[in-house]
Amino acid sequence: xxxxxxMLFSPGRIGTLELPNRIVMAPVATSFAGVEGEVxxxxxxxxxxxxxxxxxxxxxxxxxxxxxxxxSGTTQLRVDQDRxxxxxxxxxxxxxxxGGRCALQINHGGAVAKKGIDEGGQPVAPxxxxxxxxxxxxKRLSLPAVKSLIFRFAQAARRARQAGFDAVEIHGGHGYLIxxxxxxxxxxxxxxxxxxxxxxxxxxxxxxxxxxKWVGPDFPILFRLNxxxxxxxxxxxxxxxLIAGSLAEAGADAIDLTVGTHYELNRSMCSELGPxxxxxxxxxxxxxxxxxxxNVPVIAVGPFREPAFAEQALQEGKVDFVALGRPLMxxxxxxxxxxxxxxxxxxxxxSCNEGCVRARVFEDHPVSCTVNPEVGLEYRxxxxxxxxxxxxxxxxxxxxxxxxxxxxRERGHHVVLIEQNPELGGNCRVGSRLPGKEKLGWVVExxxxxxxxxxxxxxLRTPFSSQxxxxxxxxVLILAIGAIPSIPRDIRVEQTKPLYADDLIQMxxxxxxxxxxxxxxxxxxxxTALVLARGHxxxxxxxxxxxxxxxIEPISRFDLLDRLRQERRIKxxxxxxxRRVRETEVHYELGSGSKxxxxxEHTVWATGYRPRALDDLSGNxxxxxxxxxxxxxxxxxxxxxxxxxxxWAGVQV
Numbered sequence: 001x002x003x004x005x006x007m008l009f010s011p012g013r014i015g016t017l018e019l020p021n022r023i024v025m026a027p028v029a030t031s032f033a034g035v036e037g038e039v040x041x042x043x044x045x046x047x048x049x050x051x052x053x054x055x056x057x058x059x060x061x062x063x064x065x066x067x068x069x070x071x072s073g074t075t076q077l078r079v080d081q082d083r084x085x086x087x088x089x090x091x092x093x094x095x096x097x098x099g100g101r102c103a104l105q106i107n108h109g110g111a112v113a114k115k116g117i118d119e120g121g122q123p124v125a126p127x128x129x130x131x132x133x134x135x136x137x138x139k140r141l142s143l144p145a146v147k148s149l150i151f152r153f154a155q156a157a158r159r160a161r162q163a164g165f166d167a168v169e170i171h172g173g174h175g176y177l178i179x180x181x182x183x184x185x186x187x188x189x190x191x192x193x194x195x196x197x198x199x200x201x202x203x204x205x206x207x208x209x210x211x212x213k214w215v216g217p218d219f220p221i222l223f224r225l226n227x228x229x230x231x232x233x234x235x236x237x238x239x240x241x242l243i244a245g246s247l248a249e250a251g252a253d254a255i256d257l258t259v260g261t262h263y264e265l266n267r268s269m270c271s272e273l274g275p276x277x278x279x280x281x282x283x284x285x286x287x288x289x290x291x292x293x294x295n296v297p298v299i300a301v302g303p304f305r306e307p308a309f310a311e312q313a314l315q316e317g318k319v320d321f322v323a324l325g326r327p328l329m330x331x332x333x334x335x336x337x338x339x340x341x342x343x344x345x346x347x348x349x350x351s352c353n354e355g356c357v358r359a360r361v362f363e364d365h366p367v368s369c370t371v372n373p374e375v376g377l378e379y380r381x382x383x384x385x386x387x388x389x390x391x392x393x394x395x396x397x398x399x400x401x402x403x404x405x406x407x408x409r410e411r412g413h414h415v416v417l418i419e420q421n422p423e424l425g426g427n428c429r430v431g432s433r434l435p436g437k438e439k440l441g442w443v444v445e446x447x448x449x450x451x452x453x454x455x456x457x458x459x460l461r462t463p464f465s466s467q468x469x470x471x472x473x474x475x476v477l478i479l480a481i482g483a484i485p486s487i488p489r490d491i492r493v494e495q496t497k498p499l500y501a502d503d504l505i506q507m508x509x510x511x512x513x514x515x516x517x518x519x520x521x522x523x524x525x526x527x528t529a530l531v532l533a534r535g536h537x538x539x540x541x542x543x544x545x546x547x548x549x550x551x552i553e554p555i556s557r558f559d560l561l562d563r564l565r566q567e568r569r570i571k572x573x574x575x576x577x578x579r580r581v582r583e584t585e586v587h588y589e590l591g592s593g594s595k596x597x598x599x600x601e602h603t604v605w606a607t608g609y610r611p612r613a614l615d616d617l618s619g620n621x622x623x624x625x626x627x628x629x630x631x632x633x634x635x636x637x638x639x640x641x642x643x644x645x646x647x648w649a650g651v652q653v
Contacts, residue, residue, distance in 0.1 A: 004341045005307055007314035012056065012321060014297055015220030015253030017166055019056040019101060019321075022314055023335050024256075024299050026325035027059040027105040027169065027224075028356065029073055031366040032376060037067065037078030039087035042366070044094045045379030050328050051100025054335035056321070058100055059222070059256070060091070062107035062171050065156040066149060069124055072109030072176060074364040079106060079156040085163045092164035103167035103222060104160040106153060110177030111138040111186070112262065126181045126203075127188040131263055146193060146203060149177070154210040157221075167220035167253075170207060174272060175261030178204050179226055182243060183261075185234035201243050205250045212251045222299070223252040227286040228259050230268040241289035248294040256299040256323065257287040262361075265558055273361075275556040276351045277436030277563070280305050284318050291318065299323050305348055307338040326356055329369045332378075345453075347371055347446050350439040354640040358553035370640040371443060373403070373647035382651040385412040392653060393418070393474035395464045395614070398426020400631025400642035401480030402447040407650025408478075409454040416472055417451065418462040424448055426482055427632075428639060433505050434527040435534070436563070443639065466620040476626045476653045480646065483609035483632035491519075491607075492580040501528045501606040512536050514601040517586045519578050521548035523557075525606035526564055526572075532604075533569035540598060542576040542588055552638075609636040626653070 003009055012019040032042040050058055063077040064070045070080075078084050088104070095102045111125035123131075124145065125138035141149070157168045172178035180186040181203040187194050193203050204223075211221055225244055229235040235243075244255045260272025274282070281302040291298045297320035304310040310322040327334050330349035337345045348371070355368030355375070369375040374382070390413045394405045397419030405417040423429060425444035432441035451458055462468070469477075485500040487493060501524050514537045518525045521543025529539045541548070548564075549557045564570055573588075579595075580587040586598040611633045621627060630645035 005311045005338060008307065008311050008322070009339060012297065014057070014167065014222065016218045017057075017101065017220045021054070021056040021335065021339075022321045023056045023310075024321045024323045025050055025055045025058040025328050026301055026323040027061045027171075028325040028329065028367070029061045029076070029360060030376070031073055031075045031360050031364070033073075033075045033077045035075055037064065037076060038084060039077070039091045041379045042376050044091060046376060047091060047102070048094040048098045049332045049378045051095040051098035051102075053328070053332040054339060055100065055324075055328065056335075057167070058095060058102045059169050059323075060102055060104045060165075062105045062176075063156065063160075065106050065108050065152045069113060069121070070108035070110070070177065071114050072107065072112060073360070074114065075366075079104065079159050080152065082159060085159050088159070088163035088165070096164070101166045103169050103220070104163075104165045105169040105171050105224065106156040106160065107171035108149060108153070108177040110180045112175060125177065126186060126194060129186055129188065140189075143191065150203070150206050150210050153207045154214045157211040158214040161215050161219055167222060168211065168215065169222035169224055169256060170204075170211065171224050172204050173224045173226045173256075173258045175226075175229070175263055178207065179235075179261070182225075183229055183235045184239075185229060185231055197239060197242060201246055204243075204247060208247060208250050208252060220253045221251060222254045222256050223247050224256040224258060225290070226259055226261070227257045227283070227290055227300075230260050230271045231263075231266070234261070234268070237286055237289045241293040244290040245293035248296045252296060254297045254299055254321075255290065255294055257290055258301060259283055259286055265554055267562070270555055270558050270562075273353060273357050273555045274303060274351060275353055275436075275559045276439050277559055278303070278351065280309055281313065284313060288318065297321060301325060303327075303351070307343045307346075326351065329356060329367070329375055330371050344449065347450075348439075348442045350442055352439075352639065353553045353555050354638060357555055362554055368640070368644070370643060371446070373644045383407065383410050389413055390475040390653060391472065392416070392476045392478060393469070393472050394478045394480060396426070396480035396482055396631070396633075397421070397424035397458070397460070398480060398482050398631060398642065399428050399443055399447065399639050400482075400646040401426075401478070402451060403643045403646025404478045404480060404630060404649040405456050405646075406447065406450050406454060407647050408653055409456050411651065411653075413653060416457045416459065416474075418459045418464065418468065420461065420463040422461055424451075424458070424460070427502075430502055430505050435530050436560070437527065440639070464614060469620055474625060476628065477621060478628045478630060478649050478653075479614060479633060480631045481612045481614055481633045483636040484612050485605060485608075486610040487605055487607055491578050494580065494582045495603070496583070498605050499603065501525065501604050504528065504604055509535055511602060514538070515599070516540070516602045516604060517542060517598055517600040518604045518606055519581070519586070520606035520608065521545070521572060521574060522606060522608070523549045523552045523560065525604075526560055528604060528606055529570050529572075530563060530567060533567045537569065539570045540600070541570065541572045542578055542586065542598075543572070543574045544577045546575050546591075548572060548574055611635065628653075
């Protein structure tokens, strides 16, 4: 029988490197390296797991060629000295032993290097231009310094080959040093490394030529390049296409196309780290000009989530290899499940950016994953089956409860999951009905499918009761009963029945042509306002704090507020403290002390949640029953924390 995805699993070739399929693991930084930039057990387990999953080529996250001036992560791989070769060799051995092939991406941060923050001193760049995310402007590289860095890139590549890598990738995208030379936005030099396109590309070409000199003619060299900076005055698709052609002629064996920079939190950075609202494959049109200008394979991030979509992109000749970053964090078996023609079993990335972007980029933590809490813990093998089987009752079928039931069952326990509503999903199911949040529904679908596969006993429309407790007689009771909407006590409410945003979402937003006040400018309030405005309502959002949606990660927040600004029917008032709410009036106070009254037809409350209590619990549980509280009933937080709570509850019982 013909395979369902013939192009995805057709052999590919990059230079002399034969690959078993057309799927590449994109280089996503993890911060799993040690404090000195060495390979760690975290990193070995993480990459070996992806290699075991069947990906054709793994591109290892950016390794620094010049410490500390080129450092672009709090803990980042280093390849600037020979002493790192043994650790890198362990990494390549682990990947090869799992059946994988790997390339090392080599990089210098340039103006966005963290030296200006972490080690003191001044970052370097082609030109001294202001950098929005960092307070220290870079200094201009002298000609001798440029030549020195070219040599450092080449030596890094030589070490990669010596450590056993199958290829090397030179990072010229995302606004790092080489990208800063390539872009007219950041390269204002008038010497041979600046001016016109020929000058701007010279540094990249000389790096490529020097790397080739040191790795030899038979070692594949990939080059990562921005198809567009997506910034005014930056690299655009036509310019990028010509640069790609020149680099291919200079010896690059493949061009790996990406987009965006992270000089500051703007549309460019948002596009580089696309949030949940961005559709699948939105980047593909941007890479087409470059694809027509090169005679070597083109790799690109779509982004791709569904195997059928990736297959279509290959069939249509839009790319030669599809690159998956976050999807392989979410499910290291994405490739093997697709090969076995079981794509419905893939645990899908929802692009929430909480663990992979917020954690590493904005909080200096190692990466994690909302839907895959095992990321970074692969080496610990926490899901080993238990010899002692226990009876576990999980109360609540939201993401935390479902995760606890899944992971406990994977360890061999007998699990019963009860949910008082007719469907699983909790707040994920409700939130998936909001614009740009549809992917939350994937979590519900994927968890439900996994529970069915594991044969977890799920009872819907089943409230908790003492009779149920006596029937099941659990050894462990896991309470994942969530949270309920709340109103701050300092607001005087004179309404017959306050309407919460959750209720309005369930109702399907029945109003049109009304004036509506949304009290609470967190993510839920802002997203509710967007739906109301699209229903031709005039909406005023009142937020007591000076910033809106501050609880969500910065990329998603920028995207949400950008969509809010574009909607003319929405007025966002920050620093507006609501004091009193009547049926058709909202009384509030501004930071200046002035008091205002807003006349409306409807009021919607989005002022947060409080943990739900379980009244029937007290006195009904024996002393020999272990009781755990997880998720929002401990403290209302986001979905990453809910699933992580469920994971730890499941693996520790």
